[in-house]
Amino acid sequence: MDPLTLDTLRTLAQSLGLALSDEELxxxxxxxxxxxxxxxxxxxxxxxxIEPACQxxxx
Amino acid sequence: MxxxxxxxxxDLARAIAARDVSxxxxxxxxxxxxxxxxxxxxxxxxxxxxxxxxRAKAAEAAVMSGEPLGRLHGVPVGFKDLxxxxxxxxxxxxxxxxxxxxxxxxxxxxxxxxxxxxALGKLNxxxxxxxxEGLNPHYGTPWNPWDPNTHRICGGSSSGSGAAVAAGLCPGxxxxxxxxxxxxxxxxxxxxxxxxxxxxxxxxxVLPLAWSLDHVGPMCRTAADCALMLGAxxxxxxxxxxxxxxxxPDYTAALTGxxxxxxxxxxxxxxLESTGVALRHAVEEAVKGLxxxxxTIQDVNLETANFxxxxxxxxxxxxxxxxxxxxxxxxxxxYGDDVRQRLRVGAFISAAEYLKGQQARALIxxxxxxxxxxxxxxxxxxxxxxxxxxxxxxxxVEHEKLAVRASLIRFTRPFNLTGHPAASIPCGFTxxxxxxxxxxxxxxxxxxxxxxVADAYQRATDWHTRRPPVDQPRPVAPxxxxx
Numbered sequence: 050m051d052p053l054t055l056d057t058l059r060t061l062a063q064s065l066g067l068a069l070s071d072e073e074l075x076x077x078x079x080x081x082x083x084x085x086x087x088x089x090x091x092x093x094x095x096x097x098x099i100e101p102a103c104q105x106x107x108x
Numbered sequence: 109m110x111x112x113x114x115x116x117x118x119d120l121a122r123a124i125a126a127r128d129v130s131x132x133x134x135x136x137x138x139x140x141x142x143x144x145x146x147x148x149x150x151x152x153x154x155x156x157x158x159x160x161x162x163r164a165k166a167a168e169a170a171v172m173s174g175e176p177l178g179r180l181h182g183v184p185v186g187f188k189d190l191x192x193x194x195x196x197x198x199x200x201x202x203x204x205x206x207x208x209x210x211x212x213x214x215x216x217x218x219x220x221x222x223x224x225x226x227a228l229g230k231l232n233x234x235x236x237x238x239x240x241e242g243l244n245p246h247y248g249t250p251w252n253p254w255d256p257n258t259h260r261i262c263g264g265s266s267s268g269s270g271a272a273v274a275a276g277l278c279p280g281x282x283x284x285x286x287x288x289x290x291x292x293x294x295x296x297x298x299x300x301x302x303x304x305x306x307x308x309x310x311x312x313x314v315l316p317l318a319w320s321l322d323h324v325g326p327m328c329r330t331a332a333d334c335a336l337m338l339g340a341x342x343x344x345x346x347x348x349x350x351x352x353x354x355x356x357p358d359y360t361a362a363l364t365g366x367x368x369x370x371x372x373x374x375x376x377x378x379x380l381e382s383t384g385v386a387l388r389h390a391v392e393e394a395v396k397g398l399x400x401x402x403x404t405i406q407d408v409n410l411e412t413a414n415f416x417x418x419x420x421x422x423x424x425x426x427x428x429x430x431x432x433x434x435x436x437x438x439x440x441x442x443y444g445d446d447v448r449q450r451l452r453v454g455a456f457i458s459a460a461e462y463l464k465g466q467q468a469r470a471l472i473x474x475x476x477x478x479x480x481x482x483x484x485x486x487x488x489x490x491x492x493x494x495x496x497x498x499x500x501x502x503x504x505v506e507h508e509k510l511a512v513r514a515s516l517i518r519f520t521r522p523f524n525l526t527g528h529p530a531a532s533i534p535c536g537f538t539x540x541x542x543x544x545x546x547x548x549x550x551x552x553x554x555x556x557x558x559x560x561v562a563d564a565y566q567r568a569t570d571w572h573t574r575r576p577p578v579d580q581p582r583p584v585a586p587x588x589x590x591x
């Protein structure tokens with residue numbers, strides 16, 4: 050996966066209707082990059098047949 | 109009773125019922141202590157002095173007239189300031205809700221009042237519960253009572269609850285726990301706290317951080333006090349559709365002091381490897397202590413714990429953003445910088461990523477369930493580090509630089525994702541006099557066993573009886589000025 054750039058993040062923010070300054074986007078960029086890297090590192094094969102844990106009530 | 113502010117919640121309830129002490133004396137002693145110490149500690153955001161004294165007088169009258177008494181009759185407690193309290197400001201530690209006054213109580217507030225508890229006030233916290241340090245830029249960050257000289261974090265987000273209980277400003281408090289917010293301040297402040305199973309205690313009337321991860325839990329100085337408080341507030345609530353219909357056991361009766369034959373799984377890889385020497389030693393000694401009490405010890409690995417940061421990023425960030433989206437658009441400047449920035453991250457998470465996080469969550473839950481099929485409880489350090497100075501972003505552990513925020517939640521958040529009950533109790537101190545927490549994890553809805561292990565350990569040790577140096581006068585320099 051290509052690393053997220055400031056320009057891409059700005060475009061994403063605009064598409065969500067968020068008017069963020071360059072300074073704000075600069076602060077967000079490493080956090081979103083880290084999050085995406087963690088998601089990308091999850092083992093896709095192991096997760097493929099796992100039902101998402103969306104059932105709240107255990108009993 | 110000689111020292112009311114250091115008397116346990118259990119003993120206070122017993123003494124009040126026996127007419128050995130008046131609820132008015134108990135409440136007044138705590139109010140006096142808050143007045144003396146809270147200017148520095150900043151544990152309370154609102155002190156309900158008049159209302160508390162009024163209720164204490166009514167409680168005293170009930171005792172004297174022989175009325176049936178609740179199990180917490182006349183005992184003062186504090187509430188993290190995200191519990192709705194009818195007619196009393198509930199800020200969530202935020203500027204956004206600085207003047208918000210709810211028109212009804214959270215279910216747990218009502219239940220504790222129904223059991224006779226008296227609300228002393230509302231407790232400081234990390235803004236909107238979104239931070240494990242317990243910082244607060246709007247009202248001031250609570251001061252960890254264990255270091256009178258350096259302003260150290262209490263851990264969060266229930267930082268005021270941790271400071272207040274540790275310093276004797278209330279015998280018990282409510283915290284809430286989305287990634288460790290009951291257990292982290294319990295560990296860093298040297299007290300006991302439990303995050304019950306998801307669904308065991310109602311979240312109705314509690315400001316959410318992330319609906320599927322939020323847990324309500326008590327913080328006290330002993331496991332026995334946590335048992336008493338939990339018993340008074342647990343159980344099905346029609347106002348919270350996620351609460352379980354399972355009956356609530358008598359947690360206090362479960363405290364037999366016996367752990368003989370109990371199987372204790374020690375989480376070593378992941379949970380002990382990145383922990384400092386002093387903490388690891390304290391936890392290993394606690395394990396030996398449990399073994400000495402008759403428990404059988406086995407090593408357990410949780411490989412999927414490594415997935416917890418990703419799952420938490422996807423799930424917690426998305427849910428928190430969904431709750432805050434409108435305020436973030438309309439009033440961004442009213443948030444503290446750190447919370448605003450981390451909340452905004454949730455805007456960039458896709459639905460597919462959210463569900464992938466939920467898949468990872470299911471995998472972790474499956475592995476924890478498997479481990480608890482072979483062991484009755486699991487144990488590990490609550491946090492890999494002790495209380496750091498306010499503003500310190502990194503800490504060095506065994507020559508490795510670690511981010512304070514990520515380290516604090518490393519061992520606790522897996523069990524928010526899985527929903528298992530998990531407690532933290534004190535199990536030692538560093539050479540600098542800072543407390544270390546032992547985390548005890550149990551099977552779903554088996555808080556009784558978690559509390560039994562915690563209580564048995566506390567019967568055999570004295571870590572939980574130590575008091576922070578908040579009452580000691582400041583040292584005086586030779587020339588007569590305060591040092």
